[in-house]
Amino acid sequence: MYDVIIIGAGIVGTSIARKLSRYDLNVLLLEKDVDVSMGSTKANSAIVHGGYAEKHEALKGRLCYKGRVQFKKLNEELNFGFEETGSLVITSEDDTTELERLMENGIKNGLDDLSIIGPEKIRELEPELSHDIKWALYCEGAGVCSPYEMAIAMAENAIENGATLKLENKVENIIKEDDGFTVKTDKDEYKGRYVINAAGLYADTISRMVGVDNFEILPRSGEYVLFTRGTGKPINTVIFQLPTKYGKGVLVASTYYDNLLIGPDAKDDVAKEDTSTHIDRITNIFEQTKELYDKINPMQFIRSFTGIRARSNTDDFIVEETDVKGFINVAGIQSPGITSSPAIADMIVDILEESGLDLNEKEDFNPYRKPIITKKPLKPLKEIQKFIELPPGSKDRIVCRCEQVREDEIVDALHRGIKVKTVDGVKRRTRAGMGWCQGTFCKSRVIEVMEREYGEKIDPDFDIEHSGVSRVEKSDIIEYFNSIKEE
Numbered sequence: 001m002y003d004v005i006i007i008g009a010g011i012v013g014t015s016i017a018r019k020l021s022r023y024d025l026n027v028l029l030l031e032k033d034v035d036v037s038m039g040s041t042k043a044n045s046a047i048v049h050g051g052y053a054e055k056h057e058a059l060k061g062r063l064c065y066k067g068r069v070q071f072k073k074l075n076e077e078l079n080f081g082f083e084e085t086g087s088l089v090i091t092s093e094d095d096t097t098e099l100e101r102l103m104e105n106g107i108k109n110g111l112d113d114l115s116i117i118g119p120e121k122i123r124e125l126e127p128e129l130s131h132d133i134k135w136a137l138y139c140e141g142a143g144v145c146s147p148y149e150m151a152i153a154m155a156e157n158a159i160e161n162g163a164t165l166k167l168e169n170k171v172e173n174i175i176k177e178d179d180g181f182t183v184k185t186d187k188d189e190y191k192g193r194y195v196i197n198a199a200g201l202y203a204d205t206i207s208r209m210v211g212v213d214n215f216e217i218l219p220r221s222g223e224y225v226l227f228t229r230g231t232g233k234p235i236n237t238v239i240f241q242l243p244t245k246y247g248k249g250v251l252v253a254s255t256y257y258d259n260l261l262i263g264p265d266a267k268d269d270v271a272k273e274d275t276s277t278h279i280d281r282i283t284n285i286f287e288q289t290k291e292l293y294d295k296i297n298p299m300q301f302i303r304s305f306t307g308i309r310a311r312s313n314t315d316d317f318i319v320e321e322t323d324v325k326g327f328i329n330v331a332g333i334q335s336p337g338i339t340s341s342p343a344i345a346d347m348i349v350d351i352l353e354e355s356g357l358d359l360n361e362k363e364d365f366n367p368y369r370k371p372i373i374t375k376k377p378l379k380p381l382k383e384i385q386k387f388i389e390l391p392p393g394s395k396d397r398i399v400c401r402c403e404q405v406r407e408d409e410i411v412d413a414l415h416r417g418i419k420v421k422t423v424d425g426v427k428r429r430t431r432a433g434m435g436w437c438q439g440t441f442c443k444s445r446v447i448e449v450m451e452r453e454y455g456e457k458i459d460p461d462f463d464i465e466h467s468g469v470s471r472v473e474k475s476d477i478i479e480y481f482n483s484i485k486e487e
Contacts, residue, residue: 002028002164003357005183005192007171007206009036011147011341012333013198014154019345020352021161022367024360028190029155029163030183032170034462035425036418037151039200041338042428043275043307045224045264046147046255049336050087050139052106052114053243059317064336065110066343068141074342078153079371080146081256087142087238088125090292092132098242099137106139113140128234130292142238146256147338148428152418157369159417161362166190167418171199174209176324181210194326194352200310201272203318203331212322215331219272220309222264223281225477227300228436229378229403231260239292250288257375257431260296262289264307276470277304283480298481302438304472309334319347321355328352372413372429378404392448399449400442402435407449414453423447424463 004020006013009031017029031038051065075082089102099116106114117138122129125138159165169185180193199206204217232254239252253261263285282304289296312318312332317340321328328351330344337344353359384404390397397407413429414420423439426432426446433439433446443460450458 001180002026002190002192004028004194004196004352005030005181005190006196006198007183008039008198008200008203009033009151009155009165009167010039010041010198010200011037011151011154011338012200012330012344013196014151014158015341015345016196016198016330016348017158017163017165018154018161019349021158021163022361022365024362025357027158027163028192029158029165030169030171030185030190031165031167034168034421035428036155036165036167037148037428040307040310040334041151042148043224043305044147044222044338045251045253045261045335046144047087047238047251047253047336047339048082048143048145049339050106050114050142051109051111051336051339052102052137052139054109054336056105056108058315059319060336060340061105061109063317063340063343063347065106066346067336067340070342071143071145071339074150075145077367078150078157078369079374080150080153081375082143082145082150083256084141084143085237085254086125087139087240088122089137089240089242090122090129090133091135091242092130092291094134096135099135102137102243111139114138125237126235126239128293128295129239130294133292144238144253144256145338150338152429153369155418156416157367160369161365165418171206171209174206174327176210176327180326194328194355194357196328196330196348198330198333200333201308203310203329204312207322207329207331210322210324210327212324212327212329215318215329216313217272217332218268218311218313219270220311220334221267221270221274221306222309223277223285223304223306224261224263225282225285225304226255226302227260227296228302229257229259231297231300232258234295235260235293241288241292250285252289252293257434259302260300262286262296270308272308275306275308277306277472279472279476279480282472282477286480298474298477301474301477302436310337317344319344319351321351326355372416373405373409373431376404392452399445400430400432400435402437402441403431403433405430405432405442410446410449411453414450419454420450421458422462423450423458423460426450
């Protein structure tokens, strides 16, 4: 019997698993998909939020800053990619009332790095922004991270420290018994003393399996536009507009790897699996972005994507042991879920201990996980061509020319305790396929390495067949920009 069964291997589930692997416990992490980090964790703003936007009365308001301050140490231990950039909430109005309200709320939440700054300081931080901006709320410690790499790192480290991961196990029923629970999946059944429901968009479905029906997940989609590596370099901070009831609004940011990222919008009443993108929504994002930053080159567009936020009808995080003893809900974890995830994991430890689970720290717990890749500047193509042309198996062979990913990095990613079954899984671990050509050049080369290492065939179309979504193409973006010029 497992001491704890965690359902869902997104950033919350993997953070909890890694935290619990510190203790002398038998921990199982269950995931319905083919890999960890397959839901909201792989499609979001990748922002480590300051912690000023969420009301102090809300649980997410109290947890955001507590999570944010752990990121530096976590990244030193797990090497997933995090950078403190600071953030700005900007306004072109003379009135600073709303910024002062946000600042006051942030101070209530524990922040000590907030200030309201004027045009001169804004221009010093962000010289490329619109000159109409008059005031901004500056949060020095906000930043950016690579969320899917973070979840992968959490899972790898949890496994290294004794946790068990079972992928492609969709939970179909949970039976409460005298000594715990039987969790039945489409593959097997597992017994555990405690069950933690971190199932994201399906947390309400999982909760109802034990008769707890006190919340509903109302999915909210947000579309984003991503540009090629290097386009984010003119942007130094994370730039927000004043938040609305739908969230923090369209942002302008550089990703951890220096890609310009704009979005998201917000749309309710969407299907939980609908991650398609739409030209009308993307053009609206462009229009809103132009007010902040008008130096976007459509030719540098590489892809659009949609994330689905697991918003609950309570509009707050739900982190609690339910009336069913031993069953713990971790639900409604929308923004700032990634930022809050370390603090959520801490909260789960407290709940388990209070519920009667003995927590004895391991003497041999290893908090460190070496990186698969490290952020490095890209070299000119002419300098790396000879490494691209090396035969398979060569030590210095470059498999992906856009992101300059070496074969040994891909091999490393394939042998870290989680079997990587898809090209998309390799992409999230190594960035092979995330560059200018979006895998046109390297996809077959990645598959070649996977098949050699695993000794089995890899379906090249698995990711496409299982996504079932439509994408806005570069031609649509170019046509939109041309129409603006003609007008």
